[in-house]
Amino acid sequence: MLQYFGESISQSFSSILTISKVIIPLMIAMEFLKEYKIIDKLSNLLSPLSRLLGMSKKTIFPLVVGLTLGLAYGAGVIIQIAKEGKLSKKDLYLLLIFLVACHSVIEDTLLFVAMGANGWLLLSFRIVVALILTILASKNIDKILSIKEDKIKQGL
Numbered sequence: 781m782l783q784y785f786g787e788s789i790s791q792s793f794s795s796i797l798t799i800s801k802v803i804i805p806l807m808i809a810m811e812f813l814k815e816y817k818i819i820d821k822l823s824n825l826l827s828p829l830s831r832l833l834g835m836s837k838k839t840i841f842p843l844v845v846g847l848t849l850g851l852a853y854g855a856g857v858i859i860q861i862a863k864e865g866k867l868s869k870k871d872l873y874l875l876l877i878f879l880v881a882c883h884s885v886i887e888d889t890l891l892f893v894a895m896g897a898n899g900w901l902l903l904s905f906r907i908v909v910a911l912i913l914t915i916l917a918s919k920n921i922d923k924i925l926s927i928k929e930d931k932i933k934q935g936l
Contacts, residue, residue, distance in 0.1 A: 834918025850884030
């Protein structure tokens with residue numbers, strides 16, 4: 781039993797070390813990108829993607845954060861922008877649909893590659909699924925939101 785406990789602790793520290801090798805450099809890189817306004821330039825480059833997905837350009841920053849650093853940081857940015865009233869309900873829904881299917885792509889992909897997965901296959905599949913889901917949702921979101929608002933007005 782003691783040997784099993786020792787192996788568990790050893791494997792846990794090994795996993796933490798592997799994760800740290802990926803996450804710490806990514807956090808440093810993200811701070812660098814913010815400090816030197818590279819995120820703003822990246823947002824301009826990705827504006828065609830937001831149009832394709834049916835979202836406004838205002839969704840680019842939380843999209844980039846969610847794609848690169850994951851839902852925890854992305855959620856913080858999304859909540860702040862939503863509180864400020866900068867995103868419409870449609871933008872919020874579409875942004876969340878995309879990020880649920882495809883978040884933290886750099887971090888997750890690198891972690892799975894470190895464990896032996898095919899990174900390109902994983903990344904491609906996640907992006908394609910997120911694009912398809914969000915494009916389909918964007919074509920129907922206005923109808924869905926109007927039905928939801930009607931039900932709220934009727935007290936259902």
